[in-house]
Amino acid sequence: MSATPWYIKGILYVALPAACIAALYLSIPGEVALARTAGWSEHYAPAMPVCLSVYALSAGAIATYRRKMELPGQVTALVGSLMALLLAMSAQSISHLIEQDYMGSSALLVVAVSCVPPLTIAHLVHMAETPSAVRTASQVVADLERENQGLKTAVVAAETENVLSHARGVLTGLGEVSQVTGELLEWAEGETESLDEELERAEKVLKPRNAPLELTAEMIEKTxxxxxxxxxxxxxxxxxxxxxISQASYYRYREPVTA
Incomplete structure (x- = not known):
């Protein structure tokens, strides 16, 4: 992972805070003037910029944090941040419109501006409260274990499929070997039958020389x-x-010796 360029770091750590401070500083006059229009005195009116601008900044930061951490209350924090921005923008616009004599104060405006501080406090307290559904460390570990178990199950299923595929291939190979073996056995049986026939023919042609029926006393005497x-x-x-022939055959078929 490459390092963050220096100019990006400068924007994050210098330009961004400077822009936020400048925006807050520019919003002060209009929001103070609106507070005075609503009836707050010189002593309390300067707190209106803190109420609106800081509220908008806090709601946006909390909404972003909850989204990244997957915590509950993301929707209310986002709605609160948008409402805070709208209030800050409205405060600036209404203050400038009143200052330039485009509009004047009214009972509705006084009531709306007067409701800003309590609504801001209520929503900030709501966002600051620790959500009941925040995951504890044990719950995170349990979720990780479930994910790990799911991964193990997927890996086992994949390995099982590989083993089954290999087994099917082996069985197919064994079937082919069995078929070839059967063909070899049939060929061997045929060759055996052929050899048996050849042996039978050879036995008929080549009879033993010591067959008793072909041996005579004349043959012994002639030899x-x-x-x-x-x-x-x-x-x-x-x-x-x-x-x-054997000696037993010799003595059986030779002519008796006369005295």
Whole structure:
């Protein structure tokens, strides 16, 4: 925040008070003359400028203060300040009109001017009275707490909405993942069925070499002779290895040895 320029400070602290003092000083003759016209003596008439001008200044200041502090009685203070200005302006105008012989005094004028002091006192006392609805410190704290609670509620609601939005996004992502997973499972099941079919076909084509129905004693004897022709000793182990059978199958299907 920038500092207040020096000339603005000069207006606030010098020019404004000087203008107010000058205005009050200029209003003194007319208001004193009006008081004399209404019947006040030389001793009391000079109090009329204080009554009207200071009353207008006080009412305006109080009205401004109550508006800034949000205090009750703003309307009556504003009305009082306007009435005080009207009275001060009327006093000057009527005094000058009487002085210049444009009008003369009357009973109505005397009554109106005579009512100014008591009305001024009544309204100033009313404005000076501490309003019953003035907020105490505890009430201010309570109001701040309510505002703070409202802000917290708004923040929580916003955060909740963000979390829900994020959760909806996560659920949507999970749904997509679930769909992809289902497709992968279907593909895996299809591949498994294909593999099972391939295995079945392979089992049909590639039968075990040690199947008992295909093994004969002639095959065992032929393998023994082949090993002997190759210069290898036709032991049971070598014959079983060559045929891919177990020794139990060998002894089951080989020709009995004759004496």
């Amino acid at each position: 023994r002779k082949t090993l002997a022709a190759e210069g290898k000793r036709p032991t049971v182990e070598r014959v079983c290895t060559a045929l891919g």
